[in-house]
Amino acid sequence: MVNIIDVGLGNIRSIEHWLGRSNLLYKRVSDVSSITNDVIIIPGVASAGEYMRRLKERNLDKEIIVRSGQGQKIIGICLGFQILTEYSEEDGGTECLGILKGFTKYIDGYKTHNGWSAFDFDSRKLSKNLHFKKQRKKIVSGRVYFNHELEVELEGAHAAKLDNGITSFFIQDNIFGFQFHPEKSQNTGQELLELII
Amino acid sequence: MSFRIGATVLIDHNGNAVQSYGFKKKRILGNVQKVLKFLDAYEVDEIHAIVPLKGEGDDKSSDIFSRLSEIPISTPLGIGGGITERNIGEITKDPFFERCIFNSAIFNNPELLQKAKSIMGHQSMVASVPFIVDDGLKIYHSKTNSFKTMKDELWKEIESNFNEVLLLDASAEGDKKEFNFEVFEYIKFPIDRVLISGGLTKFDINKAKKMGLAGVSIDNFALHSEYSIRALR
Numbered sequence: 520m521v522n523i524i525d526v527g528l529g530n531i532r533s534i535e536h537w538l539g540r541s542n543l544l545y546k547r548v549s550d551v552s553s554i555t556n557d558v559i560i561i562p563g564v565a566s567a568g569e570y571m572r573r574l575k576e577r578n579l580d581k582e583i584i585v586r587s588g589q590g591q592k593i594i595g596i597c598l599g600f601q602i603l604t605e606y607s608e609e610d611g612g613t614e615c616l617g618i619l620k621g622f623t624k625y626i627d628g629y630k631t632h633n634g635w636s637a638f639d640f641d642s643r644k645l646s647k648n649l650h651f652k653k654q655r656k657k658i659v660s661g662r663v664y665f666n667h668e669l670e671v672e673l674e675g676a677h678a679a680k681l682d683n684g685i686t687s688f689f690i691q692d693n694i695f696g697f698q699f700h701p702e703k704s705q706n707t708g709q710e711l712l713e714l715i716i
Numbered sequence: 717m718s719f720r721i722g723a724t725v726l727i728d729h730n731g732n733a734v735q736s737y738g739f740k741k742k743r744i745l746g747n748v749q750k751v752l753k754f755l756d757a758y759e760v761d762e763i764h765a766i767v768p769l770k771g772e773g774d775d776k777s778s779d780i781f782s783r784l785s786e787i788p789i790s791t792p793l794g795i796g797g798g799i800t801e802r803n804i805g806e807i808t809k810d811p812f813f814e815r816c817i818f819n820s821a822i823f824n825n826p827e828l829l830q831k832a833k834s835i836m837g838h839q840s841m842v843a844s845v846p847f848i849v850d851d852g853l854k855i856y857h858s859k860t861n862s863f864k865t866m867k868d869e870l871w872k873e874i875e876s877n878f879n880e881v882l883l884l885d886a887s888a889e890g891d892k893k894e895f896n897f898e899v900f901e902y903i904k905f906p907i908d909r910v911l912i913s914g915g916l917t918k919f920d921i922n923k924a925k926k927m928g929l930a931g932v933s934i935d936n937f938a939l940h941s942e943y944s945i946r947a948l949r
Contacts, residue, residue, distance in 0.1 A: 528835060532812035536788035564814050566837040598837065609837075631839060631879050631909060633930065634717040635761060664761075664792050665717075666814055668839045668879065703792045703814060705759055 521545040521716065522559045524583075526573035529562030529598070530702070537702035541712050551582045556591060558716060559583060563597025563700060567623070567669075568610025570598060580616060587618050592650070592693045594715065600689070600696035601671055609669055618694060621673035626685070631668045636681045636699070638663040638707055642714060645690060656714050661707030663687075663699040671698060690715075717908075720761040720931030721921075721948045724884075724913055725751055727767050727797075729776045731783055735935060736768060737890035739846070739856075749787050756789040758945050763789070764817060764882065764913075764933050766844065767797030770861040778803045785812035794842055797858075801828055808835045817882065819844040820859040822874060829877045843874050846884040846914075853902035856886060871904035880909045880930060888915025890935060895920045900927075921948055 523534050525547035538545045548554045561583070574580040587593045595603045602615040607623035615623070626632055640659045642651035651657070663681075671686045681687040689696040695715055701708035725748065728734045733751040735743045745751060748765075755763055765784060767777045777798025784795065796817025799807060808816075816836055821828045822843050833841060846856035847866075854863035863886075874881060883903075885896050895915045903910065912924055913933040921932050 527809060530811045530814060532785050532810050533793075533814070536812070537790065540788060540790070564811060564836055564840060566834055569834050610834075632717060633839070633880065633909075634720050636718065666792065666839050668837075700792065700814065703790060705756070705790045708790060 520555050520557050522548045522554050522557060524559065524561045524579060525549045526570065526577065526579065528565035528570050528573060530564040531562055533702045534560055534562050534596070537708065537712060540709060541716070543716060549577065551578050554582060554586070558592045558594060559586065561593065561595045561599030561602065563599050565598050566610055567598060567602055567607040567613040567615065571602060571613050571615060584616055584618060587694060590693050592695065593618070594695045594697070596697050596702065597667055597700055600698055601669060603694065603696055604671055604673070607669060619673055619689065619696065621671060623669050623671050626668060626670050632670070632685060633666045635662045635664055636687070638681060638699075640711070648690065648692065650715070654714055656710070659707060659710045659714055661704070661710070663701065663704040663707055665699045667698060671696070717930075719925045719929070719949065720911070721945050722762040722764060722911065722931055722933040723755050723760045724764045724766065724933045724935050725755070727765060727780055729780070731780060735890050739886050739889060748784070752784075752787050752789050756791045760791060760945050761931065761949070762792040762794065764794045764796070766795070766817060769798050769858050778806055781807050785810060796842070796844055799828075799832070801831070804828065804831055804835075808832070811836070815840045815842050817842045817844045819846070820857060822870070823857055823864070826873070826877070833877070839879050841878045843878040843881045844884065845881055846886040847899055848886050849896055849898050849902075853899060866902060868904060875905055880911060881905050882911045882913060882933060885912070885914030891915050892917050897923065918948070
């Protein structure tokens with residue numbers, strides 16, 4: 520049962536449609552007591568300050584940090600990826616979860632990054648990651664959708680940049696971060712879901 | 717960034733997708749669910765689903781958006797038309813969309829725009845700017861159902877509140893009589909964050925691409941076989 524973090528923000532319904540299309544069971548979690556030991560998805564489409572405020576209000580920030588340390592799989596999408604870092608420049612500066620060493624900053628010159636980029640992912644390059652060993656499918660190739668004004672800068676991590684020069688995704692052990700929106704990346708997003716869940 | 721080929725879908729109060737012609741006539745295209753699913757299958761780059769309002773809106777937009785939320789499309793979606801202080805909480809409580817499109821609020825509702833930004837993020841904000849060029853640039857204000865002369869201060873507001881602008885050539889809407897590029901003589905907004913719509917021909921789409929615009933939003937022609945989305949991209 521996939522846990523979708525629900526603090527009344529983020530495109531939760533789009534995430535549900537994404538999971539539903541692959542026949543995955545899911546539930547929304549808005550308090551600590553209802554989280555199960557399965558995957559946790561932190562959705563995107565919100566602003567960091569308000570999102571972190573609501574996570575803290577429900578003690579979900581600490582719970583996510585503890586569970587990520589225990590090896591529970593966390594998938595952060597767009598803003599959900601950005602708040603895995605230590606802080607974000609959004610909303611005048613926001614302290615984030617600090618699960619990933621690094622920070623989130625405005626794209627140089629306050630530029631925005633909207634649209635589609637080519638995406639090729641071969642999980643055999645992450646052969647040490649136990650998750651992928653279990654998967655039959657190994658390669659996802661297509662295009663993915665971005666809509667963001669801030670980008671993640673990670674310290675010496677296994678982050679991947681696409682042809683757009685943006686840190687587009689990060690996968691290490693149980694932490695999966697996507698700057699793009701796999702849930703709105705049509706067939707490619709669907710294939711990716713089936714590889715990562 | 718890649719040039720985007722989006723599609724505009726106008727929705728009437730009965731939940732039908734409609735084609736509007738020059739802001740005057742309307743033709744029903746069919747159930748919006750079907751239309752969105754077609755566009756999803758055609759893999760357009762994004763969909764702009766708008767409830768067109770003229771004059772004071774009513775609260776039907778919330779119902780329409782609520783019904784849209786049940787349609788499981790995997791294409792990025794922006795919604796607009798009738799988002800007000802009264803219903804923004806309800807509409808954004810359970811978003812199935814990535815972008816919010818505003819028209820009337822551009823003119824005199826910074827509170828609503830601020831609220832939308834704090835909930836959805838600045839990256840989600842799109843200004844819908846239907847225009848005519850007639851002794852200068854005039855842009856449509858849906859609440860008063862009139863075209864108003866565009867002032868420089870308004871461009872500053874748009875620049876600060878919006879991530880992108882969707883420019884609709886109101887006099888060419890629903891037709892293939894060419895988009896009026898003269899509008900760019902008046903635009904004070906970065907053109908790489910501008911999408912255009914209304915009257916688009918293949919020539920216009922190529923021109924927009926060469927100019928470095930963010931993309932186009934084509935109307936019901938997107939549903940016609942002579943337009944291959946992939947080829948246009």
